[in-house]
Amino acid sequence: MSQESADDRSxxxxxxxxxxxxxxxxxxxxxxxxxxxxxxxxxxxxxLQFPEGLKRRGPAVADDLxxxxxEDVTVMLSGQPCYGACDLDxxxxxxxxxxxxxxxxxxxxxxxxxxVPLFSNVEVTPIVEQSMEELADPEDDPDVGLxxxxxxxxKFGEMREWLEDRGYEVHTRRGDDRLTHEGQVLGxxxxxxxxxxxxxxxxxxxxxxxxxxxxxxxxxKVIIADPVNNVVTVADTEKFMKQRYASVHKAMDADEWGxxxxxxxGQGRWxxxxxxxxxxxxxxxxxxxxxxxxxxxxFGLDAYVNTxxxxxxxxDGPQFKKPMLTPGEYEIAVGNKPLDELSFDTFHxxx
Amino acid sequence: MSQESADDRSxxxxxxxxxxxxxxxxxxxxxxxxxxxxxxxxxxxxxLQFPEGLKRRGPAVADDLxxxxxEDVTVMLSGQPCYGACDLDxxxxxxxxxxxxxxxxxxxxxxxxxxVPLFSNVEVTPIVEQSMEELADPEDDPDVGLxxxxxxxxKFGEMREWLEDRGYEVHTRRGDDRLTHEGQVLGxxxxxxxxxxxxxxxxxxxxxxxxxxxxxxxxxKVIIADPVNNVVTVADTEKFMKQRYASVHKAMDADEWGxxxxxxxGQGRWxxxxxxxxxxxxxxxxxxxxxxxxxxxxFGLDAYVNTxxxxxxxxDGPQFKKPMLTPGEYEIAVGNKPLDELSFDTFHxxx
Numbered sequence: 001m002s003q004e005s006a007d008d009r010s011x012x013x014x015x016x017x018x019x020x021x022x023x024x025x026x027x028x029x030x031x032x033x034x035x036x037x038x039x040x041x042x043x044x045x046x047x048l049q050f051p052e053g054l055k056r057r058g059p060a061v062a063d064d065l066x067x068x069x070x071e072d073v074t075v076m077l078s079g080q081p082c083y084g085a086c087d088l089d090x091x092x093x094x095x096x097x098x099x100x101x102x103x104x105x106x107x108x109x110x111x112x113x114x115x116v117p118l119f120s121n122v123e124v125t126p127i128v129e130q131s132m133e134e135l136a137d138p139e140d141d142p143d144v145g146l147x148x149x150x151x152x153x154x155k156f157g158e159m160r161e162w163l164e165d166r167g168y169e170v171h172t173r174r175g176d177d178r179l180t181h182e183g184q185v186l187g188x189x190x191x192x193x194x195x196x197x198x199x200x201x202x203x204x205x206x207x208x209x210x211x212x213x214x215x216x217x218x219x220x221k222v223i224i225a226d227p228v229n230n231v232v233t234v235a236d237t238e239k240f241m242k243q244r245y246a247s248v249h250k251a252m253d254a255d256e257w258g259x260x261x262x263x264x265x266g267q268g269r270w271x272x273x274x275x276x277x278x279x280x281x282x283x284x285x286x287x288x289x290x291x292x293x294x295x296x297x298x299f300g301l302d303a304y305v306n307t308x309x310x311x312x313x314x315x316d317g318p319q320f321k322k323p324m325l326t327p328g329e330y331e332i333a334v335g336n337k338p339l340d341e342l343s344f345d346t347f348h349x350x351x
Numbered sequence: 352m353s354q355e356s357a358d359d360r361s362x363x364x365x366x367x368x369x370x371x372x373x374x375x376x377x378x379x380x381x382x383x384x385x386x387x388x389x390x391x392x393x394x395x396x397x398x399l400q401f402p403e404g405l406k407r408r409g410p411a412v413a414d415d416l417x418x419x420x421x422e423d424v425t426v427m428l429s430g431q432p433c434y435g436a437c438d439l440d441x442x443x444x445x446x447x448x449x450x451x452x453x454x455x456x457x458x459x460x461x462x463x464x465x466x467v468p469l470f471s472n473v474e475v476t477p478i479v480e481q482s483m484e485e486l487a488d489p490e491d492d493p494d495v496g497l498x499x500x501x502x503x504x505x506k507f508g509e510m511r512e513w514l515e516d517r518g519y520e521v522h523t524r525r526g527d528d529r530l531t532h533e534g535q536v537l538g539x540x541x542x543x544x545x546x547x548x549x550x551x552x553x554x555x556x557x558x559x560x561x562x563x564x565x566x567x568x569x570x571x572k573v574i575i576a577d578p579v580n581n582v583v584t585v586a587d588t589e590k591f592m593k594q595r596y597a598s599v600h601k602a603m604d605a606d607e608w609g610x611x612x613x614x615x616x617g618q619g620r621w622x623x624x625x626x627x628x629x630x631x632x633x634x635x636x637x638x639x640x641x642x643x644x645x646x647x648x649x650f651g652l653d654a655y656v657n658t659x660x661x662x663x664x665x666x667d668g669p670q671f672k673k674p675m676l677t678p679g680e681y682e683i684a685v686g687n688k689p690l691d692e693l694s695f696d697t698f699h700x701x702x
Contacts, residue, residue, distance in 0.1 A: 055649035079639030091614045116556045263442045284410045288430030298406035
């Protein structure tokens with residue numbers, strides 16, 4: 001298959017690939033483990049939290065659970081938006097005897113939470129093979145970093161082995177506390193790609209993760225092997241970077257700043273928010289969980305700094321009526337740092 | 352001024368009236384009371400919560416407060432949506448030493464919360480005088496119920512006196528625990544209009560409150576004396592009632608129901624939600640704070656029952672892609688009650 005530019009398409013030939021499996025995929029919801037925990041804790045209430053893309057499965061999972069559980073156990077579904085393990089429904093967690101978080105790996109272990117990761121059943125070796133179109137020949141440059149998302153972690157060994165068999169030296173690491181697995185990336189944390197290789201192979205669905213990876217590591221070539229859409233591309237951050245520079249430039253004229261402290265359990269950077277406000281008389285500390293254009297519009301300030309999820313700033317930024325910057329970009333906009341220090345905002349540690 | 356139908360216009364002659372004052376209105380933010388509390392509690396953090404329409408004033412109020420407070424006190428603004436005293440930002444409340452809720456009267460007193468009601472400075476007697484166009488002649492029917500919102504409570508005595516001087520017998524009561532004042536109405540509670548009079552005079556801005564009042568008391572004539580828009584009209588609930596009947600009819604075909612339990616401190620009806628789920632195997636309990644079309648769409652169910660704020664159901668209902676009913680309407684849709692028992696959903700008690 002010929003290579004078009006990365007942005008020209010998002011999907012390749014979809015016969016017999018991930019996407020055809022996508023909609024009738026069978027996930028393992030680990031119901032037995034949940035039922036066991038309910039019995040062990042003599043639980044009366046069970047809370048289930050799904051990420052946005054899987055919320056539609058919630059009622060059926062609740063049905064299956066109710067079949068297995070004693071009749072007096074109440075099963076509840078979280079209706080809060082959920083975008084990661086950083087984003088637990090703490091209200092539901094605190095008010096249910098058993099709380100299950102589906103679709104993400106643990107950011108921090110807790111007796112209170114059952115994490116059900118929901119591993120993908122899509123095959124990865126065909127797309128890893130196809131990625132050799134973009135990887136350097138192992139005789140020229142054998143070093144390759146390998147990363148994936150929690151969803152494909154079950155096939156990580158397989159990916160590594162395939163590459164090693166072709167003569168690559170595969171570099172991996174577990175980034176930091178925020179990550180559960182070696183080689184795992186999050187939308188806000190690419191420490192696992194901090195390896196001694198000029199090329200990083202990302203194996204996983206979509207461009208959300210690899211675009212962050214390429215912004216965080218602009219010196220590396222980031223190859224996207226997407227087994228769900230069956231396509232290999234090279235991450236191209238140009239559009240995003242232009243938007244970031246444009247936002248910083250616009251924000252340079254701001255008189256009054258809103259400084260957002262995000263109240264989601266894994267998205268709070270209190271010290272960062274507090275420090276900005278302490279040093280700028282025209283900055284106002286605003287607390288919220290969901291950071292949305294509507295909520296900010298009501299305050300009518302000139303620009304915003306988002307100390308919460310970096311991806312809301314970079315990916316949703318253009319939807320906001322006023323410039324919204326990362327903490328690092330803010331320092332540039334107010335003149336504390338030069339423009340060439342603009343870099344991707346990442347999130348470390350847990351809570 | 353001649354009377355057109357209630358829906359034809361929302362404003363009358365605006366010279367020298369409330370609306371001209373609306374935008375340069377001086378509110379009393381009771382900063383001295385806040386400063387005193389900060390000193391008394393040796394507070395290090397102050398949280399401020401404004402309703403949506405006043406959020407824009409937040410930064411200026413924060414500025415004024417910072418001028419008056421010791422330099423090491425951190426002032427924070429709640430960025431959560433806020434639609435009433437039922438809707439406290441409990442996150443901010445629990446994490447600040449002094450928490451101020453502006454624009455609503457106390458639903459429940461607490462040492463933790465300073466309520467600053469923000470009384471309107473608009474004159475009410477001119478519009479009460481004008482309302483006589485719609486009130487019965489006191490010689491024919493002297494009985495009139497009088498209600499207003501927290502914002503105009505400071506002029507309640509004046510309204511009453513004016514009516515009594517004209518020969519009316521003014522009936523008032525304090526509805527229940529949910530209300531702070533005699534004669535006060537909320538968007539979800541009209542118990543203060545449960546008086547021995549066939550006509551109720553509502554004095555206040557907008558139609559939100561009197562439309563609820565007219566739905567709750569369909570046997571009474573509800574006269575709206577709006578001192579902000581300088582217009583007297585009679586509440587007309589026809590459009591709303593048609594929408595309610597249409598939603599109930601559509602929901603009659605639903606197989607699967609989402610039952611929303613609202614997690615906002617003053618909007619939870621756990622027993623109501625729990626009872627529906629216990630008696631319907633095809634009903635799923637969903638917990639959330641903000642009840643929005645997007646959040647429900649993700650679940651893909653056929654219809655929803657909202658046990659939270661009744662006004663989201665009646666006023667925002669048409670924005671939701673699937674029918675959303677009040678608990679009473681649900682009983683009709685599933686056949687437990689006849690259609691003629693359709694009534695407005697109200698909320699009683701505190702939390």
